[in-house]
Amino acid sequence: MFCTNCGNELNDKATICTKCGLPVGVEKKFCAACGTEIKNERQAICLNCGVPLTNQAVRKAPTAPAIKSGLQGGVRSRTVFILLGIFLGAYGVHNFYAGYKSKAFVQLGVGIFGLITSFFLIGGVILLGLTGWAIYEIVTTTVDADGNPFA
Ligand SMILES: [Zn+2]
């Protein structure tokens, strides 16, 4: 393999370059597979040998992608869910937040209907019913739509 910082040829198991002293992967100036100079740091693959350059850059910070994917797994706050349910639950906002989209759209539709008709008694009853439904949900729901527990 080659040093990605200076292009020096290295032992395949080397993690630090013996010529420039930098850990391999700090810079993305040379292809680790063939030693070709990388003209553009944003290149995804080496234009000479076709090896992906992203794998080399990952060595720079091996923990970063792991943390990122953990967040993408969707850690939603239970506190936010409850607050949304109390204040905006009649419009399904808490379910939008938790990812229960279809249920949220039903609540939003009925909630808007209730709001429009709220100058009649029936609208108030609808909104009250929806709020009751939302409060029941924030009490009983402990996981989001992806099945992840709330944080
Ligand atoms: Zn080097």
Ligand SMILES: [Zn+2]
């Ligand atoms: Zn290459």
